[in-house]
Amino acid sequence: MTKMRFIPVLLCSSLTTLAWAADDENDIPTVEVIAERISEVSVQEVKSADLAEALTKKVAGISLVRRSGIANDIILRGQKKDNINILVDNSKVYGACPNRMDPPTSHILTNNIEEVEVTEGPYDVENFGTLSGAVKITTKRPQPEFHGDFSINIGSFGYEKFAATLSGGSESIRGLLSFSKETGAQYEDGDGRDFYEQIEADNPGTMANYKPEYRDLDAYEKSTFMAKLYADLADNQTLELSYTGNRSDDVLYPSSKMDALYDDSDIVNLDYVISDLGELSKELNIQVYDSQVEHPMSTFYRKSSGADSANERISKLTTQMSGAKIINAMDVSETSELKIGLDFSRRNWDGTYEGFGTSAGITGLKSIPDVDTENQALFVELNQNYEALKLKFGVRLDDTEITPNEGSQEATDYTAVGLFAFATYQMDETYKLFGGVGKASRVPDARELYFLAAMGPNGMLIGNPDLDQTTNTEIDFGLEHQTDGLRFKAKLFYSMLDDFIHYNASKMMRRFDNVDATIYGFDLSGSYMMSEEMNMDFGLAWQRGKKDEALTGQTDTDLAEIPPMKMNVALNYMYREDSSAMIEVVAADSWSDYDADNGEQELDSWAVLNLKVKHQFNKQFGVTAGIDNLLDKTYAVSNTYKDLTLLADGTGEIMLLNEPGRYVYLNMVYSF
Helix, strand or coil: CCCCCCCCCCCCCCCCCCCCCCCCCCCCCCCCEEEEEEEEEHHHCCCCCCHHHHHHHEEEEEEEEEECCCCEEEEEEEEEEHHCEEEEEEEEECCCCCCCCCCCHHHHHHHEEEEEEEECCCCCCCCCCCCEEHHHHHHECCCCCEEEEEEEECCCCCCCEEEEEEEEECCCEEEEEEEEEECCCCHHHHCHHHHHHHHHCCCCCCCCCCCCCCCCCEEEEEEEEEEEEEEECCEECCCCEEEEEEEEEECCCCCCCCEEEEEEEEEEEEEEEEEECCHHHHHHHEEEEEEEEEEEEEECHHHHHHHHHHHCCCEEEEEEEEEEEEEEEEECCCCCEEEEEEEEEEEEEEEEEEECHHHHHHHHCCEEEEEEEEEEEEEEEEEEEEEEEEEEEEEEEEEHHHHHHHHCCCCCCEEEEEEEEEEEEEECCCCEEEEEEEEEECCCCHHHHHHHCCCCCCCCCCCCCCCCEEEEEEEEEEEEECCEEEEEEEEEEEEEEEEEEECCCCCCEEEEEEEEEEEEEEEEEEECCCCCCEEEEEEEEEEEEEEEECCCCCCCCCCCCCCCCCCEEEEEEEEECCCEEEEEEEEECCCCCCCCCCCCCCCCCHHHHHHHEEEEEECCCEEEEEEECCCCCCCCCCCCCCCCCCEEEECCCCCCCCCCCCCEEEEEECCC
8 A cells, every 4th residue: 555656856947036035145035836825815805704715716726616605615726625735824624524515615714814825736845735736824913003893794695794803912912803603595596596496406306405494594604713812922932822713503505415514613723933043943933733623414404304304314524633843944055045844743534424213224333434644744845046046945755644443444554755846037027937846645535545325234335445645746837927017927737646536436335546647737817907097817727637547437538627717807996095896707618528427517618797896985994895696697617526425316417506696795894
């Protein structure tokens, strides 16, 4: 099972950067790896708390995986699940649901987020498992003096939200408190169909639909609390402690067989930084974090549970992720910075079925056998600057042990070497080149290895304990141009995936297989200043994925979950200071290349028109109003890969979940 491959890394070309500015010779700038930044998220993304929706609009390379009105998932460059790393304030967060009802992005809400950085490619050695990219979320930080804001948001389909943030203190010690509560009814698609009606239209009379008494049940109720403390312990020492609690109740997932009774998460993070310890340490960072998620899903609201839910089936899942990281940064010379770090983490994932009445036989059956995934790693990162040429190198050594603590499966060990070389080169005042080569790995998770479906008296093994880890070797190249009026960034990538983990719907058991594959594509993003008042943002992304050979029992070599070409264009008009109007078009091509053998189907192309106005009456009071999907289009963005357990009709055709129809929202904020 253990596999280690050493692949030499060659830097393809000398590449670019914008002019770096340092305060002094010893302030070594780091090379910016391929990344997109979304700032002021809590201010700009006020439609809902769902981070996945906001990212889909802002980053062309990200596509949405629609599961419900909230708690949706994302695909980045044709990659999903553990193939992309989700970090909240540099702490790693996982969901508990094996059916992706609670992806990591669902455990932090937009009203608590300051900035999101989306990194594409395996150019991250500090964090465990950055196979093909990372989404790094930075939450709000406490500010000195006393500040606060209160917001009320209302929208179509019964959406209501209240949020408040208070921050204050001194330069040496300050704190932040944030609270929000929201509810949303079942949204309607462009044809006016809510969740119940979409299920009924797909498969009339199905027992997977909602009971008449729950026909109009709200789609979710969600509340969150965040607290932060920031302290200067000494002139060269800072401490930051944070807690985020998320509570979601009765979250409906119409295209799945179950709904979440609740989804609770708690994230604790401690960050301690010591600066200027001497020649061997200009900054020592020590981080400790812990996240816990509890997620029971049930058939309680569905007809399949019988009268009075006497035959209810429940799948109870929990996960805990604990970690510690130590990073020491030092200046090797006036133009070089070296980071050396240790990274430790342990994830526990546990799942148990419970049944009543005719389903009582599944009680006590383990879906995931209390699995520990323990990782320890050493990493080194070097930044080297030569005026216009900036270089960045990284190496990471991983040792991972995966241990099921219940059942008959044996522990599995994985070792890996990850490394990259990345460069930027400033050609002149307006053009830079950038690019690199990287290699990273990620181990299979407990679901892919050991998941047991509640089929038969002893269950059916869907996971495959013989899986190898996936390794991505990737080449990236790009060009960036910036003048006073125009900025654009064009990127090409080619990703070679060894032992990619793919679902095989043709197998009765052990449905996860390793297969070699490639993903390649390009994206273009930028902005154009038409005048001081008007500008345009744009983005375009395309990727294609292929298996080297078809899976056992299949003929289709298309890789699953590779979205078609997607485009974002927004025209922004600043009609006065701090007030603006926006017209936005988001569009995607049809799914003409898809994995039919594993449940995907052809989806039509689509385009939606969104409007938004943000008006600031004064420094204290502002209003944002918008209309998404102005023309009330009926369309679906998420395909039906059988890696997720979704509803199907009598012919086996899997249900498509449509996007919301015309959505009108209003957000009012009072700040002081």
